Amino acid sequence: MSTTKEKVLVVGGAGYIGGITCDCLRRDGFDVAVYDTLLYENRFLKDIPFFHGDVRDTEKLKTVAEDFDVVVLMAALVGDPACNINPTLTEEINHQAIKRFCESVTPGKHIIFMSTCSVYGAQEGILNEESPVNPLSSYASTKLVAEDYIRKHSHTIFRLGTVFGLGDEHSRIRMDLVVNLLTMRAVGLGELTIYGGDQWRPIIAVRDIAEYVVEACRDRHNGTFCLLKENVNIRELGEKVSKLVPGTKIKYTEISFQDARNYRVDNSKSMKVFKYRPVVTVEDEVERMIKIFREKRIENPEDKLYNNSAFLRSKSEQNKFI
Numbered sequence: 001m002s003t004t005k006e007k008v009l010v011v012g013g014a015g016y017i018g019g020i021t022c023d024c025l026r027r028d029g030f031d032v033a034v035y036d037t038l039l040y041e042n043r044f045l046k047d048i049p050f051f052h053g054d055v056r057d058t059e060k061l062k063t064v065a066e067d068f069d070v071v072v073l074m075a076a077l078v079g080d081p082a083c084n085i086n087p088t089l090t091e092e093i094n095h096q097a098i099k100r101f102c103e104s105v106t107p108g109k110h111i112i113f114m115s116t117c118s119v120y121g122a123q124e125g126i127l128n129e130e131s132p133v134n135p136l137s138s139y140a141s142t143k144l145v146a147e148d149y150i151r152k153h154s155h156t157i158f159r160l161g162t163v164f165g166l167g168d169e170h171s172r173i174r175m176d177l178v179v180n181l182l183t184m185r186a187v188g189l190g191e192l193t194i195y196g197g198d199q200w201r202p203i204i205a206v207r208d209i210a211e212y213v214v215e216a217c218r219d220r221h222n223g224t225f226c227l228l229k230e231n232v233n234i235r236e237l238g239e240k241v242s243k244l245v246p247g248t249k250i251k252y253t254e255i256s257f258q259d260a261r262n263y264r265v266d267n268s269k270s271m272k273v274f275k276y277r278p279v280v281t282v283e284d285e286v287e288r289m290i291k292i293f294r295e296k297r298i299e300n301p302e303d304k305l306y307n308n309s310a311f312l313r314s315k316s317e318q319n320k321f322i
């Protein structure tokens with residue numbers, strides 16, 4: 001265990017990835033604090049210093065960040081459907097706010113930025129950090145353009161595959177991510193609908209992401225890194241989940257799903273530079289989630305609260321979008 005007492009500010013630390021990341025950082029002796037606007041939550045009760053704030057409030061974020069050695073930027077509107085609801089707001093939060101922060105923050109801090117493998121869009125072959133990008137959504141394009149501002153600082157940029165599994169005990173789980181969604185539907189409905197199915201996606205467990213962030217805070221590896229455990233074909237993923245939830249039927253439909261993303265990614269660079277290895281399998285997390293669903297520990301996992309776009313659409317309809 002590290003004896004460092006370096007101070008880490010996790011911006012967006014109340015979210016799905018942020019929650020478990022803060023726990024892992026604390027476990028390893030970092031002084032951790034969270035800056036978050038609580039977009040989905042109505043409370044933050046973890047025993048961690050907390051700053052309620054919006055990333056768009058550059059002055060506040062900059063002032064809070066003064067006191068920290070490492071800033072982990074996770075706050076964002078996340079996912080293509082969520083970002084499509086209000087592209088102007090997406091641009092403000094995911095791009096402009098990051099730009100302003102990078103231009104104003106005191107030099108010398110290490111900045112860790114969560115980008116996405118969605119920047120690759122639909123492409124043949126196995127892609128890596130040097131491959132051409134092809135962002136197909138405002139989510140992917142705002143994340144991609146923000147990367148360039150981060151590169152002006154000491155930085156670790158993670159291009160994450162689609163994340164899966166259970167995070168920490170407090171934070172909201174996301175059910176709008178493919179492995180989690182398939183597991184929820186298999187347990188809840190006994191049936192999965194696979195749209196197309198030939199699309200490829202890199203995937204990685206949320207627990208593994210948190211460990212990569214811990215290492216990046218400790219060792220400050222500079223550069224851009226794709227993080228994934230494996231590339232999966234959606235059809236095979238559905239079959240895997242259906243075997244783990246016996247009796248699940250699979251319905252295949254050719255109706256083209258609006259999500260055109262299709263890409264495979266190579267993780268050689270992160271395997272070379274980082275000591276950490278992604279260890280959590282789809283089977284591990286599907287089994288853990290099955291238990292959570294069967295024991296009804298989440299009252300209604302289909303609730304819009306667990307789905308970024310459904311939740312934000314409903315907020316937007318009530319004119320309560322931030």
Ligand SMILES: NC(=O)c1ccc[n+]([C@@H]2O[C@H](COP(=O)([O-])OP(=O)(O)OC[C@H]3O[C@@H](n4cnc5c(N)ncnc54)[C@H](O)[C@@H]3O)[C@@H](O)[C@H]2O)c1
Pocket residue numbers: 011012013014015016017018035036037038039040041053054055056073074075076077078079093114115116117143159160161162163164174177308
């Ligand atoms: N989950 C994935 O599959 C995945 C894949 C690739 C990249 N990422 C990236 O990882 C990061 C975290 O994703 P997540 O899955 O934990 O998302 P999430 O939606 O669960 O969490 C986002 C957090 O950011 C906060 N936030 C949103 N807008 C804010 C604002 N304007 N000011 C302050 N806080 C704000 C929210 O309150 C929330 O706590 C994001 O940057 C995302 O782009 C996630």
